[in-house]
Amino acid sequence: MMPLHRTNLAGPSPYPWLKDLKPEERGLYLIHLLLTCANHVTSGSLQNANSALEQLSHLSSPDGDTMQRIAAYFTEALSTRILKSWPGLYKALNATRMRNVSEEIYARKLFFEMFPVLKVSYLLTNQAIVEAMEGEKMVHVIDLHASEPAQWIALIQSFNSRPEGPPHLRITSVHQQKGVLDQMAHRLTEEAEKLDIPFQFNPVVSRLESLNVDQLRVKTGEALAISSVLQLHCLLASDDEFLRKNCPSRFKNPNGTDLQRVLLMNPNSAGEVTDNDIISNNGYSPSGDSASSFPLSSGKMDRFLHALWSLSPKLMVVTEQDSDHNGTSLMERLLESLYTYGALFDCLESKLPRTSQERIKVEKMLFGEEIKNIIACEGCERTERHERLEKWSQRFDLAGFGNVPLSCYSMLQARRLLQSYGCEGYRIKEENGCAAICWQDRPLYSVSSWRCRK
Amino acid sequence: MATNRFVCEVCNKGFQREQNLQLHRRGHNLPWKLKQKSNKEVKRKVYLCPEPTCVHHDPSRALGDLTGIKKHYYRKHGEKKWKCEKCSKRYAVQSDWKAHSKTCGTKEYRCDCGTIFSRRDSFITHRAFCDALMQETLRNPTVSFTAMAAAPGSGGRIGLYGPRLGGGALSQNMDNNTNSSFTPVGVYNLNRSFPDNMQRLGVGMNRADKFGDFVPRTSNPNSSAFFMQCPSSQGLMTRNDPSFFNQLQLDPTNLQTNNNNNNFFNVGFFQEINAKNSQTNVPSPYSGSLVHHQHQDNLNVSSNISAAALLQRATQMGSTAHNNDPSALIRGLVSSSNAADVQNIGGQMENDNDNLQGLMNSLASDGGGSGGIFDVHFCDDNADICGSGKLTLDFLGVNGRDHHRSLEAGMKFSQPNNLF
Numbered sequence: 021m022m023p024l025h026r027t028n029l030a031g032p033s034p035y036p037w038l039k040d041l042k043p044e045e046r047g048l049y050l051i052h053l054l055l056t057c058a059n060h061v062t063s064g065s066l067q068n069a070n071s072a073l074e075q076l077s078h079l080s081s082p083d084g085d086t087m088q089r090i091a092a093y094f095t096e097a098l099s100t101r102i103l104k105s106w107p108g109l110y111k112a113l114n115a116t117r118m119r120n121v122s123e124e125i126y127a128r129k130l131f132f133e134m135f136p137v138l139k140v141s142y143l144l145t146n147q148a149i150v151e152a153m154e155g156e157k158m159v160h161v162i163d164l165h166a167s168e169p170a171q172w173i174a175l176i177q178s179f180n181s182r183p184e185g186p187p188h189l190r191i192t193s194v195h196q197q198k199g200v201l202d203q204m205a206h207r208l209t210e211e212a213e214k215l216d217i218p219f220q221f222n223p224v225v226s227r228l229e230s231l232n233v234d235q236l237r238v239k240t241g242e243a244l245a246i247s248s249v250l251q252l253h254c255l256l257a258s259d260d261e262f263l264r265k266n267c268p269s270r271f272k273n274p275n276g277t278d279l280q281r282v283l284l285m286n287p288n289s290a291g292e293v294t295d296n297d298i299i300s301n302n303g304y305s306p307s308g309d310s311a312s313s314f315p316l317s318s319g320k321m322d323r324f325l326h327a328l329w330s331l332s333p334k335l336m337v338v339t340e341q342d343s344d345h346n347g348t349s350l351m352e353r354l355l356e357s358l359y360t361y362g363a364l365f366d367c368l369e370s371k372l373p374r375t376s377q378e379r380i381k382v383e384k385m386l387f388g389e390e391i392k393n394i395i396a397c398e399g400c401e402r403t404e405r406h407e408r409l410e411k412w413s414q415r416f417d418l419a420g421f422g423n424v425p426l427s428c429y430s431m432l433q434a435r436r437l438l439q440s441y442g443c444e445g446y447r448i449k450e451e452n453g454c455a456a457i458c459w460q461d462r463p464l465y466s467v468s469s470w471r472c473r474k
Numbered sequence: 475m476a477t478n479r480f481v482c483e484v485c486n487k488g489f490q491r492e493q494n495l496q497l498h499r500r501g502h503n504l505p506w507k508l509k510q511k512s513n514k515e516v517k518r519k520v521y522l523c524p525e526p527t528c529v530h531h532d533p534s535r536a537l538g539d540l541t542g543i544k545k546h547y548y549r550k551h552g553e554k555k556w557k558c559e560k561c562s563k564r565y566a567v568q569s570d571w572k573a574h575s576k577t578c579g580t581k582e583y584r585c586d587c588g589t590i591f592s593r594r595d596s597f598i599t600h601r602a603f604c605d606a607l608m609q610e611t612l613r614n615p616t617v618s619f620t621a622m623a624a625a626p627g628s629g630g631r632i633g634l635y636g637p638r639l640g641g642g643a644l645s646q647n648m649d650n651n652t653n654s655s656f657t658p659v660g661v662y663n664l665n666r667s668f669p670d671n672m673q674r675l676g677v678g679m680n681r682a683d684k685f686g687d688f689v690p691r692t693s694n695p696n697s698s699a700f701f702m703q704c705p706s707s708q709g710l711m712t713r714n715d716p717s718f719f720n721q722l723q724l725d726p727t728n729l730q731t732n733n734n735n736n737n738f739f740n741v742g743f744f745q746e747i748n749a750k751n752s753q754t755n756v757p758s759p760y761s762g763s764l765v766h767h768q769h770q771d772n773l774n775v776s777s778n779i780s781a782a783a784l785l786q787r788a789t790q791m792g793s794t795a796h797n798n799d800p801s802a803l804i805r806g807l808v809s810s811s812n813a814a815d816v817q818n819i820g821g822q823m824e825n826d827n828d829n830l831q832g833l834m835n836s837l838a839s840d841g842g843g844s845g846g847i848f849d850v851h852f853c854d855d856n857a858d859i860c861g862s863g864k865l866t867l868d869f870l871g872v873n874g875r876d877h878h879r880s881l882e883a884g885m886k887f888s889q890p891n892n893l894f
Contacts, residue, residue: 043779044779044784044787047779047781047784048784048787048788048791051784051785051788052788085779086779086780086781087779087781087784090781156599157501158595188500240593240596241593241595241596241599242599243599334599358781358785359782359785361781362780362781362782362784362785363781363782365781366780366781366782369780459782460782462782474587474589
């Protein structure tokens with residue numbers, strides 16, 4: 021029997037035969053390797069996981085074809101996950117790493133430009149706001165994450181051109197960095213002054229998780245609109261251990277061993293929850309269908325939604341990723357995210373050449389980081405908790421919000437925008453009054469609007 | 475009676491104090507700049523609040539008169555000794571309490587849903603989206619923004635509360651089909667076209683020229699394609715309104731292709747863009763931005779299969795893998811080089827659940843042997859993995875409990891010749 025070749029970092033590739041793989045074959049093999057590796061990681065057979073990672077490192081590449089790129093980031097994520105089981109080692113390796121905030125902001129800007137998603141979202145959001153604020157004289161818009169001034173500039177312009185004239189407009193934006201808010205303030209007030217409409221910008225420097233709605237200073241008598249673009253899901257990040265102990269019925273798993281595997285993965289939890297706890301409080305729901313189960317939500321999310329509800333907003337428009345990346349087991353998340361990021365990387369492939377540095381930046385700094393978070397992190401650290409639209413809908417419904425279907429006109433405009441974008445694969449579907457932006461039938465993002473139900 | 479020296483220029487209502495006049499003027503939606511108070515003489519501010527934690531303890535935030543500072547102190551730092559009899563409000567200053575009890579319960583706005591308001595503006599805001607009101611309008615879906623806009627006198631900035639609350643005046647203009655797919659939030663009615671109102675819309679409208687694109691209503695109420703929509707809310711796509719595209723340096727004057735009517739939907743704009751982009755490299759709205767896009771006709775296609783297609787393929791292979799056939803992977807890989815196969819699969823992923831199920835099936839830890847158990851060996855010294863067949867993968871569909879087979883499978887990975 022032929023022994024496995026050991027890697028020689030300095031020498032030629034130990035897998036010469038891998039060079040001869042055709043792209044499709046290589047792609048399939050990469051998928052296989054990823055799944056295998058994840059399985060080994062889950063079961064704790066790190067030696068095998070290591071071997072898989074070796075092959076993955078040879079075959080994948082951040083500037084190869086789509087599948088190679090995806091594999092590169094998933095490989096990195098899986099190895100980070102393994103490394104985290106030695107917390108000391110992980111922390112030591114990351115101690116001198118500096119977070120490059122301006123690069124992150126740049127990557128987001130690139131995302132705004134390369135994908136039509138944000139543009140469609142802003143269009144739909146603004147349209148919904150203008151429609152809801154018909155006849156209102158005092159409008160207050162809360163932006164839960166100040167990202168693109170373009171969004172609000174467009175809103176200011178829309179309001180300016182309504183027949184009854186613009187309302188007195190206040191925009192409150194929340195962001196961690198003051199610099200971003202300053203820039204936003206400057207652009208928006210400039211635009212408002214140009215059009216001579218009454219405008220006020222209020223910056224709130226805060227993280228969303230630690231935001232207190234009092235900081236938003238909502239006044240009585242003004243019509244309130246809230247816009248959240250790809251932000252709410254981080255509030256779902258919570259202490260999973262705590263939830264598992266206290267609300268075991270919320271964990272639905274088709275396979276009880278999944279939980280065990282997760283526990284094995286997370287060495288910190290070993291002492292807290294015993295296997296007996298899990299097995300006896302098993303998460304099986306007899307009816308087994310989603311209609312009867314609570315969406316998995318944390319206290320943080322419920323409290324935040326309730327706080328928003330108590331402000332009595334006239335409208336809340338939410339844009340979120342429409343994929344289930346919040347499964348409790350690693351395998352679930354890996355599979356789902358393979359599909360999602362497969363679609364996203366395909367979009368980029370169809371639009372930009374492989375040599376494009378900007379494309380690599382978006383892939384690495386935006387998607388790569390998301391993938392790393394989804395795969396390698398657990399508990400409060402895992403903030404990229406994307407969920408399907410129906411779960412969000414349930415959640416909003418429970419929190420006292422009622423759905424406001426997006427108007428035909430908005431949908432029309434959105435479709436037009438996508439068409440003009442020139443990329444064949446995008447579709448926009450309407451389900452239950454919400455818009456789902458898809459790539460080749462795979463839903464990626466959703467936009468929905470809600471009102472406060474009393 | 476004291477003279478009402480301050481008079482509102484819009485409605486001639488008089489006020490004793492200037493700040494009350496300002497508050498009143500707010501309701502007429504007058505421009506922001508006029509709201510600034512202009513002080514004729516500046517009062518010297520010398521009174522400080524004795525409470526050290528208070529903002530007004532600082533000399534730069536001193537107050538102007540003794541009564542004022544006393545009231546401030548009681549309101550902020552005192553206990554509320556005075557209580558209103560009718561409601562639960564408490565006050566620290568007697569004059570506040572007196573003023574309140576004069577108006578408590580006297581002037582109420584009551585909404586149909588039962589909520590009571592003391593302020594007119596919050597009442598108005600509430601009514602806009604209140605459920606009860608919505609029920610009302612759903613029964614008589616009459617009010618449309620276009621018609622409201624067309625109502626005489628709408629040229630300026632009128633309060634739309636009038637027509638909307640009235641409702642009745644406009645209802646005659648509409649036909650009374652119920653609007654099935656619509657939940658009015660701002661009483662915003664879309665599924666209508668008004669062939670008989672067209673001339674009406676030309677009257678009294680500031681931007682009448684924007685209605686060039688009327689299309690008579692089709693029999694299908696759900697065809698959203700060319701219904702006349704509310705003019706005001708089309709701000710995003712008007713000719714004078716570059717919005718996002720401006721950010722990306724698109725010259726707005728190029729947008730207007732149709733000189734006859736200001737094209738509301740800017741169909742011309744989109745057509746122009748599409749025409750430009752069908753064969754050319756750069757999608758124009760997004761040029762000049764940070765990213766240089768290139769048309770990908772010849773760039774990557776020849777060597778690129780989409781990730782989606784590959785995943786689909788892997789799913790199918792996983793779910794159809796035969797138990798006793800270790801060469802299934804090999805055959806699968808060989809057949810994938812057949813271009814026709816790949817093209818058929820690429821693109822449409824029909825049903826996510828099926829795919830997920832397929833891929834999961836290919837990995838599922840199954841007790842039996844039917845395409846379930848997977849097991850991969852990279853080193854031959856890990857033969858004991860077989861025993862825990864539940865937790866490992868066997869992409870080839872080989873039964874994990876079968877030692878020899880597994881080892882063979884392991885061998886296959888390290889012997890390149892067999893793979894092809």
